[in-house]
Amino acid sequence: AQSVSQHNHHVILSEAASLELGCNYSYGGTVNLFWYVQYPGQHLQLLLKYFSGDPLVKGIKGFEAEFIKSKFSFNLRKPSVQWSDTAEYFCAAFLSGGYNKLIFGAGTRLAVHP
Amino acid sequence: DTAVSQTPKYLVTQMGNDKSIKCEQNLGHDTMYWYKQDSKKFLKIMFSYNNKELIINETVPNRFSPKSPDKAHLNLHINSLELGDSAVYFCASKGAGRETEAFFGQGTRLTVV
Numbered sequence: 561a562q563s564v565s566q567h568n569h570h571v572i573l574s575e576a577a578s579l580e581l582g583c584n585y586s587y588g589g590t591v592n593l594f595w596y597v598q599y600p601g602q603h604l605q606l607l608l609k610y611f612s613g614d615p616l617v618k619g620i621k622g623f624e625a626e627f628i629k630s631k632f633s634f635n636l637r638k639p640s641v642q643w644s645d646t647a648e649y650f651c652a653a654f655l656s657g658g659y660n661k662l663i664f665g666a667g668t669r670l671a672v673h674p
Numbered sequence: 675d676t677a678v679s680q681t682p683k684y685l686v687t688q689m690g691n692d693k694s695i696k697c698e699q700n701l702g703h704d705t706m707y708w709y710k711q712d713s714k715k716f717l718k719i720m721f722s723y724n725n726k727e728l729i730i731n732e733t734v735p736n737r738f739s740p741k742s743p744d745k746a747h748l749n750l751h752i753n754s755l756e757l758g759d760s761a762v763y764f765c766a767s768k769g770a771g772r773e774t775e776a777f778f779g780q781g782t783r784l785t786v787v
Contacts, residue, residue: 592772598715603764604778611773648715656772661730662707664717 566665583651680779697765706748
């Protein structure tokens with residue numbers, strides 16, 4: 561079955577620490593990958609996206625992600641987090657090839673302490 | 675202008691009632707979705723419509739009935755509300771083709787008491 565897995569459910573960091581959130585997907589066809597962020601009480605906003613080409617993609621607010629096809633992974637990174645990065649982070653995959661379905665991982669709650 | 679707007683933002687209602695949530699997008703997108711976000715923040719796809727036609731129904735109870743009067747609107751009607759329906763419901767829209775992103779509404783927090 562198609563799925564998106566996020567390995568870290570809850571991450572606690574101090575400001576200036578580096579961040580890496582894991583994401584793996586399970587789908588044999590063409591997939592587009594996304595990371596969305598949800599700040600407390602708000603809707604989902606796009607951080608970055610991968611469609612094709614350079615597997616290292618840069619997004620807003622200093623976030624980046626790397627698509628590794630052989631590992632079915634799309635991990636999110638940020639070299640130095642800020643308190644304002646405290647939020648819920650969702651990895652998502654759009655499955656084409658007849659499915660046309662956008663599915664999400666379970667989310668990772670990031671808490672950044674000053 | 676809000677790209678994807680949902681109303682109402684909050685909805686508190688008693689068990690057994692029928693309620694509707696409205697969603698409108700002004701992005702000219704062909705595809706619209708409804709997602710349910712539970713208390714653990716898990717986002718589960720419920721429905722997907724493409725140009726007013728239902729293309730995905732993820733084994734949602736038939737008490738939930740989406741309606742798309744035109745491709746800019748996808749409303750969600752829920753009959754006989756149950757306590758387990760309490761959640762935040764998000765509407766989203768997406769452009770044609772696979773290399774486009776989805777835009778989300780602000781969410782509707784439904785509380786069934």
